[in-house]
Amino acid sequence: MLHSPTNKSDTELHKHRASRTNDDSVSGRKRKQPEPEWSNAIQALSAEFKNTLNEWRSDLESSINKINDSVTSIKVEMTTITKVTTEIKNDIQSLRSEQNVLRQTVSELETKYNDAMQEIDRLKDSFRFVGDEQSDILRKVSEFSKQNQDYTESKQTISELIAKIDSLEQSARSCNIEICNIPERRNEDLIALITSIGSSINYNLKQSDIISIHRVPHAHRDNDRPKNIIVKLNSRILRDNILSAYRINKGLNTGKLGLSGKSLPIYMHEHLTLKNKILFRQCRDAAKANNYRFLWVKHGTILVREREGTKSFAIRSPEDIAKIKPSQSVSVPGIAK
Template identity: 45%
Template sequence: MSSPTHSNDAQDISFTSLTDGSPVNCVTTRRTRVDTEGGLNPLLKELREFKESMVNKMDKWFARQENMISKVVKEFNEVKQTMNQMSNYFDELNNKTTACLNRLAETEKKVKSLEEHTKTITQLEAKIESMEQHSRQCNVEIQNVPERRNENLIKIVEHIGTSIKQSISPNDIVSVHRVPHADTKSTHPKSIVVKLCSRILRDNILSAARMKKGLYTDDLHINGENRRVYVNEHLTLRNKQLFRSARETAKRCNFRFTWIKHGREEGGGVLVAVRRELRPVRRALPGPVPPIVDSIASLLRYRARPEIKRKSSKSAPGPDGIPYIVFKKCASVRKHLLNIYGKIWSRKQIPECFGKAIFVLIPKKDRVTDPKDTRPIALTNTISKIFFSVLQTRMTRFMLSNNYFRPNHQKGFLPGISGCLEHNTLLSESLKDARKSERQITVCWIDLENAFGSIQHELMLFALRWYNFPPLVRDMIASYYSKLRFSIITKEGPSKSLSYNVGLFQAFADDLAILTRNPKHCQVLLDEVDKFCEWTDGLRTKPSKCHCLCLGRRNTRYTSYDPGLSLGGQCISTVTENAPFKFLGRKIDNIGRTPSLEGIVDSFLNDLNKLDAGVIKMLKLWLGLALTADSSALFRGSNSFGMSLKRPSELYKHLRVSKRYILGKSHDDIVTSLPKDEDAPEMINIRSMQ
């Protein structure tokens, strides 16, 4: 920057000198010009060549890029077109799926409607079948009688009556004709259907024909080949098929007789009543019958006094007004009672007074507007309750001696077994073990709607026949069922006496709990329970009062969840903390959580201490003692001038020890092998506990 400035100053000075006319004192010398053209030309040439090569390369690169871009654009357009096509295809598929879902919903509605219609049709078919069979109650079907031209069917019927020694006059015959076979290809003669004037005559003809044990065409004065003639009840086509299947099954199972009615009992053994398709009935039947050990003949030599001693004197009497205390205190009355029982047993008939009962309705709620909200308590005569207590004891002994009962599975009301305690303990220990080891477990509690009030009498008699009870016992129980009558106590007095054709007056132990590993297996058992109830033709489940509890891992967390179980097409509610219920007297709630052991123990001990203090306070008030008086005398023994009372906390310990003692004597190995409670007290002073 300084050089140009200096040059400008020099020029200014020279110009000034010229202007002033003074001589030039300095001469500006020019720089020597360097010849660079010869050295730059090769460089410029190289630069031009490099430029041209770069331009050519750039042109080629741009050409290639344009080609690639054009291809990419083309492919992109193709992809875009394909995406448009796929979008259209998915839109069309979505529309079709929506249409299919709508059609599926409509189809499900139609299927449900068809199922309801099918059920109605089945009921109507059964009703029509029953009505059709009822319309044939006076008919007799004669089979295998050869056909002849101008035959006189009335004469043939009269000859049959003469042969079986049963008089049949033309006035007894309403109509007689031949009917074609259901199978058009059959070569057998058409059957003869005779409609008689009364059902009694029809039964007499059938009975006489069976007593004949062989009726042939020669007996009917029919010329030709001698054939066997069959006289049977006129059945509908469906009943004929059922009877044929029953005969085949009876032959396969080695049954001796298969009759339509009036089954024979002289042969002994089991009688099976077939009223519907054989397959579901066969699945529900028990296994083979073991041999009989006890015939219950010793019932004539029973002693009623032990049974009377076990009865509570506070039990309400029945219609006769006689309490148990009369039979407990009066030996002469017991003697007459034994004489009455002996006559009943010898005559094989139950008196009508044994079947009478008075119903007292106990409300389940504060306000009762429906009879369903009440619990009926049946009060029967004391003399009948003592008789059936003796019979029940002998029947239980009969079942146990024949090994029909399995004490490790069936614990209800068996002698020497605390069924409720053992079942509750097994259930609680199973849930506790599953929660401790975080295993999956599913429990379902089933409630039966009026279980013992809706069971058929025929089903109970069938059970007695199946378990090989003697005919004497079965006849007496059947006689008792036929004479059941009851009246209801109201504010205005007892109601009119009504017959009790279905169910029992009062019974117990209808609680059912299903315990499985997973919900799938539990649902299979629930379906089997539903099928069994349908087979009994009386028992019904009540899904609204059924409960289920399922414990397992859900999203890496062990908790309870809804398994989605159903019974009879209705969902079963899940047990929650806010909606507990009682099973066999024990409260069941959502135990999927892991509570604090210290909190539970502290809370329970506080409750026991409060209970102890409350009991001591009430005892002091009752005895007239001051509240500040020493309470040790209340709990001292009588030899120490005390009252020998027990604190609730001590009673609780005794109950724990008693529970362990009872479970230790169980016949079930699983119950006896249960682990002991860690905080359970030692078994000290067992005599004082007993």
């Protein structure tokens, strides 16, 4: 802050007045006192000069205060500007870092792009090659389709022939009975055994009714059950009558035949081909799973019935097993043959 100027003029004025007073007092003897108007004018001028100086001092102090306020405001603004400038510098530094990363990324992308273009060129060459190969393949497929059509026709013919052969093979067994679960013995008399079975089921079976009788090996060597007995009879009617008598006289076992050892149940049924035996086992498993009560074979055909009063249906292929499914009614567990 500026100090107000010293009242030098007032001091000098007082000195001047004093000297003048002294001079006047000295020379008063020589001349007269000045006129009162001059003294008043000088005093008025002095007062006016003092007022002017005071106004100058006030204006100067006000200007200095305004300058100080402006300087303070400028300092605050400079602090804000410095802070903003620092943030801008940080942002610029961050942008530079990001720019460097972006440049590196762009460089990597350019490298990958160049590699991709090279790969595309190789793929184009491959496509051209594949196009040529495809034309050759289409030609071969056309030839193969024609051959496949012939093969399909041949396959259908083969399937039909296999079915006919299987049917003929089953027909060749139409007079046969297969007997299961009779223990094997040395020097056993199978004719006497089948005659004894006829007596146990109340059917008079003569030796002349039997064309042949023998045991057959199991399909699997690890099967330790007794080998089954195959009986070939004179006619299918005779076979059906014997099986009917067997079903009527339930409970046939080795004890009734007078065989020693533990009493074992004896099973008799039509002699099926290996294919039909496998199909019968599959049907039996499906029937048990779906609580079907009846499963039997008649004239080489597998028949299934859910329970008493329901309609039976035939199973002639593995695809037909899907027909064995539970109905809405309550089924009786167990399977009757």
